[in-house]
Amino acid sequence: MSIDPSISSAVEITDEEMRSIQEAIMKRYGIDFFNYEPKSFKRRLQRIYRKFNFTSSFDLWSRTLKDKDFVHDFINEVSVGLTSLFRDPEFWQTFKNVCKEHFSDQYRMNVWHAGCSSGEEIYTSAIVWDDLGFTGKVKSIATDISSNALKTAESGKIIQAKLTEYERNLKLYNATSKLDKYFTEGQDEIIFKPKFLDKVTFRNSNLIMEDYGENQYDIIFCRNVLIYFDGPAKEKVIEKIYKALKPGGFLIIGFLDSMLSYLDDERFEYYDLRQRIFRKNNN
Numbered sequence: 001m002s003i004d005p006s007i008s009s010a011v012e013i014t015d016e017e018m019r020s021i022q023e024a025i026m027k028r029y030g031i032d033f034f035n036y037e038p039k040s041f042k043r044r045l046q047r048i049y050r051k052f053n054f055t056s057s058f059d060l061w062s063r064t065l066k067d068k069d070f071v072h073d074f075i076n077e078v079s080v081g082l083t084s085l086f087r088d089p090e091f092w093q094t095f096k097n098v099c100k101e102h103f104s105d106q107y108r109m110n111v112w113h114a115g116c117s118s119g120e121e122i123y124t125s126a127i128v129w130d131d132l133g134f135t136g137k138v139k140s141i142a143t144d145i146s147s148n149a150l151k152t153a154e155s156g157k158i159i160q161a162k163l164t165e166y167e168r169n170l171k172l173y174n175a176t177s178k179l180d181k182y183f184t185e186g187q188d189e190i191i192f193k194p195k196f197l198d199k200v201t202f203r204n205s206n207l208i209m210e211d212y213g214e215n216q217y218d219i220i221f222c223r224n225v226l227i228y229f230d231g232p233a234k235e236k237v238i239e240k241i242y243k244a245l246k247p248g249g250f251l252i253i254g255f256l257d258s259m260l261s262y263l264d265d266e267r268f269e270y271y272d273l274r275q276r277i278f279r280k281n282n283n
Contacts, residue, residue, distance in 0.1 A: 018057075021064065028064060028065055052073075085123060109134065109139070109218045111125070111217060112216075114220060117153070119142070123192050131174065140199060145204070156192030159189050208237065219249060222251065224255070
């Protein structure tokens with residue numbers, strides 16, 4: 001779709017217009033975007049205006065109510081993620097040591113990747129499991145609100161243009177590792193080998209609205225997922241995560257997450273603050 005150059009690159013959106021769009025999405029589809037941090041949400045709306053050539057909030061509001069398929073495009077644009085293979089290699093070295101210390105190679109682990117985006121975090125953790133001899137012994141669920149991101153993650157495909165960066169990250173994590181152990185080469189992409197994804201279930205999910213039970217997971221990744229959420233939404237998600245973790249289970253957050261004030265020491269131990277690793281207290 002071509003973008004009309006006459007449309008401003010920074011469309012002004014009032015608070016009232018933003019709320020009307022949030023209300024339209026909620027009433028029509030039951031999807032709650034009220035908890036997004038307002039400035040961030042407005043920036044995402046401006047992105048949608050530009051991409052779909054909307055000239056007013058009424059255009060977006062009308063399209064949202066009349067076109068039932070448009071909600072998928074809307075969600076995919078609002079939830080654009082940023083991820084890479086072995087992003088923050090030092091973290092993954094530390095994480096590997098944590099798993100080696102606390103989970104034996106005979107242990108059956110349950111892991112949740114909340115906000116898995118296009119899948120690089122899943123592939124990275126699968127390589128760590130392989131290093132530890134855990135392959136086939138870790139059952140993971142990978143969730144995201146974006147259907148496009150989930151399709152990419154489940155396909156295992158990464159564009160060739162990222163190969164050099166990812167090889168460099170992998171070497172920083174483990175100098176002896178090679179990508180060709182884990183990926184096959186396609187025409188314009190590399191493809192993560194299916195055997196490393198056998199125990200991963202991909203599912204579309206709204207993090208705010210779903211319930212993930214109690215004492216289900218040994219590890220929950222929620223890295224840089226909540227940076228666009230407001231305070232009450234962060235607290236709501238943290239409470240869900242707390243319940244979903246097994247006693248002694250680990251929560252991993254991102255370096256960009258401003259969540260420390262929500263991780264009180266009654267619920268979580270600051271296991272490794274530098275690497276943003278927290279542990280559920282055995283209360």
